[in-house]
Amino acid sequence: MIESLQNFVAACPEPLQWLAVALVSAIPFVESYFGSVIGVLMGLPPAVGILVAVLGNGISMLLFVNSAHAVRSKVRQGKEGKKPKYEKIRRAFDKFGIAGVSLVGQTMLPSQITSAALVSFGASKQKVIFWQVISIILWGVIFGVLAGLGMPLLTK
Template sequence: MMEQLNAWVTDLHPVLAFLAVFVIGVVPFLESYIGTLVGTAAGMPVLLAGTGAVVGNLLALAVAVWLGDRARRGLDRRAQRPPSARRQKMIARVDRYGVPVASLLAPTLLAISLTAFGMIAAGLDRRQVVIWQVVTVVVWALVFGLIGIGALRTFG
């Protein structure tokens, strides 16, 4: 099966291969790490697969940040209400571990873009959240790119 996939990707125009992993990168829960893994395991150069998946994931992240900021502003207008249990729980976890750790570990439980939305909507520092979410996108893509290379060497 890997040989057939590699043959198909080899015949695929590089722009189409890039767009395929870009689209995977945009999709929550697939994101940069699955896009990079799929592209690399399919025989794309790891740099091309990683770049496509990361760019797609960063697009989804930008939309999530924008929506989270809008949600935060909407919540600020209703500031007289006490914070919800969900918001208190998220802020308590981030306070406990910090934005860097929460960002880097979040993909194990939730999509990167959804995590960014929640953190910003909860009122965390937008700049810090964006920086660490971008780092998370790249780190997870690198890790899964290496896994893809390992899979190719093992099974290819």
């Protein structure tokens, strides 16, 4: 899949490759971390690759959070909540809070799913967005820097 996404980015005209990186970073499981790696490997300056990957993932996450919040608001009108679908995330949420799940959750599930689940559990939409943005930036920078540092190793 990553190779197909790299081919998609490479097929775009050079001035639009940054936009292609943002688009692939909006895909769950690609996120800012693989998006930033793809951007760096495609020849974008690391800062640009990381920035557009973070923006693509961030915009996608915001759409999921706002959708989940709207659905939760509708469902909760006059109804009692049922057992959450994502029980594992719920236990982590109860144990580590929004920050912990946001920062570590991307190792298990995409930020879009994690953030939507947190909001569906009743977590503050603003806090979820805040911590998810920090997580998206952190993971994107870590993987983008690693890809940037690894590029010289690949060319030797």
